[in-house]
Amino acid sequence: MKELIDYILQFGNLDKQQIDLVISSAIEWSLQKSEYFSEAGRIPQQVGFIVEGVIRGCYYNNKGEEITRCFISENSLVADYINFEANTSSSEYLQACTDCKLIVFSRKNWEELSQVIAGWDNIKNKMVQICMYQKSRKGPVISQDATTRYMEFMENYPSLINRVPLAYIASYLGVTRQSLSRIRKNIR
Structure with missing residues (x-):
């Protein structure tokens, strides 16, 4: 949990009681290589923080080919956040490329933090911005060789x-x- 708390504290201050609340709101989770953190066609139900491992964002194009859009590794949030917030079905997968250790918040616990911790929304918004940036394809320019x-x-x-x-x-x-x-x- 130390990695998560260190990450969160980059974006704002929390006192000991607030940190304890964040820790008690999360669970440690393992994903085996090839397992999904979230899947297309389902409503994302959690927000994760990668302690160890790599997760990729991928989807299938109209020819049925699997396309990898991004890679997310240690010390990063992982979530299909737009669909998580909107409570709508995802159009892509978040899949473990390696065995992963994560710290995960359920939807209920993630939302409760906003109601209980003053300033959490500000911290959360900064973390989510980075998460969204990492997931947005800043990958290779196809016009390059x-x-x-x-x-x-x-x-x-x-x-x-x-x-x-x-x-x-x-x-x-x-x-x-x-x-x-x-x-x-x-x-x-």
Whole structure:
């Protein structure tokens, strides 16, 4: 829980009693590789904080191909927040790329914090902004050649290269696994 509290305190101040309330409102959760944090077609029911591991945002295009939109790793909130807030069905998946340890708030507990802790909404809004920014595809520009996209990926996500399956990286870059293998071989 220390990681979560340290993260929250970047965005505002809480006293000991408020911190204890945040801790008592959350549960520790594990996701195995390939399990879903939230799924398309369902209303998201929780907000998580990644203590350990990597989660990807993905969806299926109109051809039925799986597209990876983003990667979210340690010390970050993870949620399909727009649909969580609107209480509407999601159109994408949040799936564990690795085994993950999370700290999770149910909808009820997340909303209660706003009613009980003065200033929580301000802290929450700052955390959610970063969460939304990480989920918005700031990924590769498809007009760039595939090698340039991969080089930028390595620069932007150096810790993910050996942690995330190549199929997910290829999907994120908009190339086939075979193309990605060729690119990686040529770079070495």
